[in-house]
Every structure is written in structure tokens, then in C-alpha cells.
């Protein structure tokens with residue numbers, strides 16, 4: 481049976497802007513190279529398309545250095561989309577720029593509007609049974625409460641959890657592998673937030689492999705994490721390794737680079 485949390489007809493991506501060199505980063509490990517990032521991005525888009533999905537590739541937004549990381553701008557559910565209010569001031573305008581593209585695909589598009597509400601898509605993990613939202617430096621209680629009200633009308637249950645201190649987003653440390661299974665770092669799983677799920681841990685020292693995506697039949701994972709790759713392969717997942725060296729310099733991974741969804745016909 482198709483799982484709504486893993487099976488998608490559509491994805492939206494945005495090509496990196498030349499201003500990507502000014503993208504936000506927790507620790508400076510070097511300037512990302514645009515041409516290399518563009519190559520990696522093209523591989524990522526090709527992998528999504530190879531599953532048969534429609535991938536809408538938006539053009540670069542030069543005014544927003546981090547705009548390649550489209551996941552943070554919206555939550556896309558079958559019933560409708562919710563435009564986020566990113567907690568990073570330099571990223572607020574990215575959400576507004578995404579809204580018209582969502583309106584073209586969805587009958588219903590809602591928005592986080594409270595001036596004190598902040599929430600980024602990277603803190604939201606949609607599973608088959610619930611929506612987990614990690615409170616973080618980018619996502620606050622007011623943003624989570626507002627999202628809970630907006631999605632309750634669509635029949636979705638939201639559970640607030642904690643993004644570990646010093647970790648950018650909840651999904652920096654976890655991802656959904658199938659309707660029942662989560663890939664997570666040990667430090668996040670130790671919080672107990674995945675009770676009731678099957679959890680596969682990233683290998684020690686490979687915590688950056690936690691941000692993967694299940695997209696239709698594939699699991700896209702960042703290249704360079706052989707022990708975690710072997711664990712996922714042994715568990716039977718069909719893997720695609722995507723080079724991610726340039727996005728990693730800006731704390732970005734597989735989930736950040738797309739919005740993934742199946743809009744329900746109005």
C-alpha cells in the first residue's frame with residue numbers, strides 16, 4: 481500500500497544562487513563552490529525524477545543566499561500547504577517567495593502569521609501517523625502552536641519534541657525511511673522521541689548521514705558515510721548516494737533541498 485509519508489507525485493527544488501557563498505553556517509569550514517554545488521544539485525534532481533515524480537525546478541533567488549534549502553519554507557501535506565515563518569531573519573522572505581508556487585498546485589495554502597511565531601520545515605518530520613516538530617533555535621513554541629491549529633483542521637496530530645542543543649534542525653539528526661522506520665543519531669534517539677517506531681542508528685562518527693530522504697522507492701543519502709550506507713543496504717533500502725560536500729558547509733543535507741508532496745485534488 482502506498483505510504484503518504486514516503487510516496488510523492490511532486491517535488492519542488494530551487495537552483496542555488498551565486499550568493500550561496502554567503503549562506504548561513506554554524507561553523508565556517510570553507511566557502512561552498514557554486515559550480516560543484518550545481519553539479520550535486522543536478523544529481524539530486526535527477527534522482528528524484530528517476531522515480532517518476534514531477535520535479536518543479538525554480539530559478540535562483542539571488543537576494544536569499546540560503547534559498548536552495550527550500551524545505552524550510554513550507555510544510556506540504558496532502559490536504560494543503562502551510563507557508564512557514566523561518567526563524568533566521570535572512571530567510572524570512574524565502575517563504576513568501578514560495579507561496580505562489582504552492583498556490584499553483586494546492587487548493588488550500590495557509591500561512592504561519594503570528595509576529596512572534598517562528599518555524600522552519602527542517603524541524604518537521606511527517607510520519608504515517610503524526611507530525612513531529614522539534615523546538616530549536618529556529619522554531620519556537622508559538623510557531624509550533626500555530627502550526628498545530630492549522631493542521632488540526634486537516635485531521636493531523638502534531639507532537640512537539642526537542643531538537644538537540646547545538647543541532648540546527650530536528651531533521652538534521654533523523655529521517656523517515658518507511659512508514660514505520662526512522663534513521664536517527666543515537667543522541668536524538670536517546671531523548672525517547674521515537675518510542676513506537678523502528679529506529680536504525682547512524683554509525684558512530686557518521687551523524688551527518690542522518691539527514692536522508694525516502695522518496696518513492698529510493699532513499700537518497702549523502703555520499704561519504706559507508707558504515708551507515710551498509711546498514712541501510714542490509715536493511716533492504718534502495719539507496720542513491722548524492723555528493724553533498726558544498727551544502728554540508730552550510731549545514732544542509734538531503735531533506736533541505738526539496739519539498740516533497742502529493743497534492744490531493746480539490
Ligand code: CIR
Pocket residue numbers: 503504505546549551552568571601602603648649651652730731732733735736
Ligand atoms: C541555514 O542555516 O538555514 C541553512 N544554511 C541550512 C538550512 C538547512 N535546512 C534544513 O536542514 N532543512
